Amino acid sequence: MAATLHDVAQIAGVSIKTVSNVINDHPHIRPATKQRVLEAIAELDYHPNLSARSLRSGRTGMIGLALPELSLSYFAELADAVIRSAERHGVTVLIEQTGGDRDREIGLLSSPRRQLTDGLIFSPLGMGNDDADFLRVGYPLVLLGERIFKGPTDHVTMRNVDAARAATEHLIRRGRRRIAVVGAHEGEVIGSAGLRLRGYREALEAAGIPFDPALIGFTTLWHRSNGATATRELLASGVEFDAVFGLNDTLALGAMRVLQQAGLRIPEDVALMGFDDLDETRYSLPTLSTVDPGRAEIAETAVRVLLERINATAPEAPREFLADFRVIERESSGSREPVTVPGASEERGQES
């Protein structure tokens, strides 16, 4: 069996309390004592039993991260960022997949598994604003995404409206006037689709370009196939356009394929813009212009805020955090920079 506090205490000739103090970096320990304890720990290769610690302290040292699914690149990259942030803060991340299903999301909030974590970073997809009350849970919870606003918890999110507006303005600056949108959701006001569409309209308005409903391509989901289908419908409708704004990168990449199949040149005939700055946008042909919505900052903030809540003594009013965004101009929107495939900065190994 593994060594316990008692074993260490015995070897070091002290009580278990002293050993515990050493392990938890308590002050006021005589250096000589500490030294002896440390030696005993090394000798026995002692590691504290985490279950016992949790049972006693009520803390697990883990935080949960609930997201729709890892096979969607956006969430894989988000999870990667959260795990790295958590590591810097000395905590472990437990990932949960919801499939974007409202019932599973709600169930997860009160799942027995919540016992395993001290708090939760929650990125819902199925829940809506009306479900905000489900977020009144008995543990620290940080909300991500644009499904619920003014909820009872801290909320970390991106500047959807401003970022979409900046993306659209970029296309306008490039001389485009007939900018189609791919990925709108019928009647949605809140949610990523609604907010980004609002940014688009704001940009048009500011530029004095009339809004044309015929340019809006609706989809139910934001998978690549939906971007392709919506674009095909736009082409079939005969409406004229000189740019496409995909409400996320995946949609834009789907659109890219269809546009090229139709013999249209990007960006000469149609400029193309995405949203998310997924890794793969740097490798499409042409490379995809997009918006970096501040994913790294969102992950870091979410972890930091969650840990603050976990360690807080008094309750505080919920706070809202907005990450900085950045329009990234690449080939698909007419950048004239030479076509290069980036090198060193993406050089991370894979060998499947």
Place this chain on the structure above:
Amino acid sequence: MAATLHDVAQIAGVSIKTVSNVINDHPHIRPATKQRVLEAIAELDYHPNLSARSLRSGRTGMIGLALPELSLSYFAELADAVIRSAERHGVTVLIEQTGGDRDREIGLLSSPRRQLTDGLIFSPLGMGNDDADFLRVGYPLVLLGERIFKGPTDHVTMRNVDAARAATEHLIRRGRRRIAVVGAHEGEVIGSAGLRLRGYREALEAAGIPFDPALIGFTTLWHRSNGATATRELLASGVEFDAVFGLNDTLALGAMRVLQQAGLRIPEDVALMGFDDLDETRYSLPTLSTVDPGRAEIAETAVRVLLERINATAPEAPREFLADFRVIERESSGSREPVTVPGASEERGQES
């Protein structure tokens, strides 16, 4: 505070042992008693304390999954599959990222975090065959990948040689004779690169096509940029070829970009083949022919075997499992089927 066994026992008018028996589905409980206990549990909304259970039983109900990084699609899709399998088996997955770094991989094997898990599914990238002894750990361990063979643990992997051979044979059947490879590793015999290259050579040999070293493109890593660079080098070298076999999909997609930039038509001028069947291979233009190495089966087998080991009483000799593979012919290798963007089967929501 949350309800405990004692509370339930008191309400039900039984001892905590009886409640425990009910919870753990022990046999020999009088139906009436069971009924009363169940009612008490429901009334108090009782959930067993997992830390206490772990402390006492030595089991955590979690298994670890160590992989290089989630932002690499292959591993994100693998993680997704493992989580789903684990869920079916009633256990929770704790993901750890190693960055593919040998030292981190070795460190992880004896990390205190191993206490949190009953066993580990381990996909190393930095470790090699010489490090096999590090796998002699005191807990159930299932190895994935092609870095270490004949190690001291169960091993679940794919038929790299056979699958690569089948992929190459497919290109040969399509009339290609000058098949370039992208992603070879200098002097490597084991590892994905070495094994898949061997399959390639076997196929050539069987077809009576001489092996030409000039057709082999070496890369250090398997990122998209490496596939692009290696392909560019092939083109610059002036060597003639009528097909490219990317040793994984990511490499092949990098190659696709460079080939198209050079004005070559796929598949008319150059046929292209990948390996892994990543989701995105169905969305490139043209869609990418590839090999499904049986990822779902690998995940399911790994989880099942790990749980068998965890529940085993007596030790057993390590076993090796090979998943079935399947060559998937798409447009990039000359499929004549109409260009369609798949619909319903990929319809899983994303809204970032």
Place this chain on the structure above:
DNA sequence: TTGAAAGCGCTAACAC
């Protein structure tokens, strides 16, 4: 079939 009691390894009061 059910109960009583011990104890998993640790932390945190409270002594000294």
Place this chain on the structure above:
DNA sequence: GTGTTAGCGCTTTCAA
């Protein structure tokens, strides 16, 4: 500064 002690909530002998 350091030691003693009492549980955290559960499972598991062992009895009844």
